Each structure stands twice: as C-alpha cells, then as structure tokens.
Amino acid sequence: xxxxxxxxxxxxxxxxxxxxxxxxxxxxxxxxxxxxxxxxxxxxxxxxxxxxxxxxxxxxxxxxxxxxxxxxxxxxxxxxxxxxxxxxxxxxxxxxxxxxxxxxxxxxxxxxx
Numbered sequence: 795x796x797x798x799x800x801x802x803x804x805x806x807x808x809x810x811x812x813x814x815x816x817x818x819x820x821x822x823x824x825x826x827x828x829x830x831x832x833x834x835x836x837x838x839x840x841x842x843x844x845x846x847x848x849x850x851x852x853x854x855x856x857x858x859x860x861x862x863x864x865x866x867x868x869x870x871x872x873x874x875x876x877x878x879x880x881x882x883x884x885x886x887x888x889x890x891x892x893x894x895x896x897x898x899x900x901x902x903x904x905x906x907x
Contacts, residue, residue: 812850813843815874818857822870836870837861868895876902 805811818840825831825839840861843849851857856877863873872892876899879885885904887893896904 806846806848810848810850811846812852815852815857818851819871819874826870833864833867833870837865863899868892868899872896876900876904 822836822840825836831839840857844851844854844857859877860870860873863876864870868876869892872887872889872895876885876896879902880900882902885896885902886907887904888906890906893904893906
C-alpha cells in the first residue's frame with residue numbers, strides 16, 4: 795500500500811469528511827478517464843463512499859438523483875447539470891445526445907436553443 799492510499803483511508807476512518815459537488819464531478823472524470831471505470835462501477839463506488847456514516851454532501855438527494863440518471867445512461871456531468879436545474883422549466887444545450895437522453899426524465903425540459 796502506498797502512503798497516499800494509507801493516509802486517505804485514515805482520513806475516512808478518523809474524521810468527518812465533507813465532499814463538495816465540484817469534487818464529486820471531478821472524481822467521476824478521473825475514475826472514467828484515468829481508471830477506465832464504467833458508469834455502473836462509478837455509481838457503485840460513490841454509493842459506498844457516500845454511505846459512510848462520516849461522509850457529508852451538500853445535497854444528498856441531488857446526488858442520489860445524479861447517480862440514478864447516470865446508471866440509466868445519462869452522462870454524469872449532464873445528470874449533474876439537470877439535477878441542479880430542477881427549479882427551472884427549461885435547460886438549453888447544444889448537445890443532441892443530452893436532449894434525447896433527458897427526454898421525459900423530469901419537468902425541466904432539456905432542449906436546443
């Protein structure tokens with residue numbers, strides 16, 4: 795075991811840990827690109843991490859929704875953006891795939907400008 799892995803485990807064993815939304819988004823990118831995790835593997839890893847009793851998130855219910863949508867095929871960042879947009883009726887994007895995959899998921903309509 796290397797030192798950074800050891801210290802990371804010790805932090806999660808010893809302290810209360812707050813994980814900001816921006817760190818979650820960045821971690822997904824690293825898991826996907828650097829470690830070649832599949833969406834289901836990413837979601838499973840996050841669920842285990844976020845299920846620890848000393849881990850805190852800014853908005854747990856939002857992250858649960860992001861993981862649910864990502865598991866069903868929505869890009870992680872797109873799911874994140876959409877989850878953050880639930881108080882609005884429309885979300886504009888130039889991403890055709892996002893428009894198609896988000897159709898019917900929520901009352902916030904994802905569409906092209």
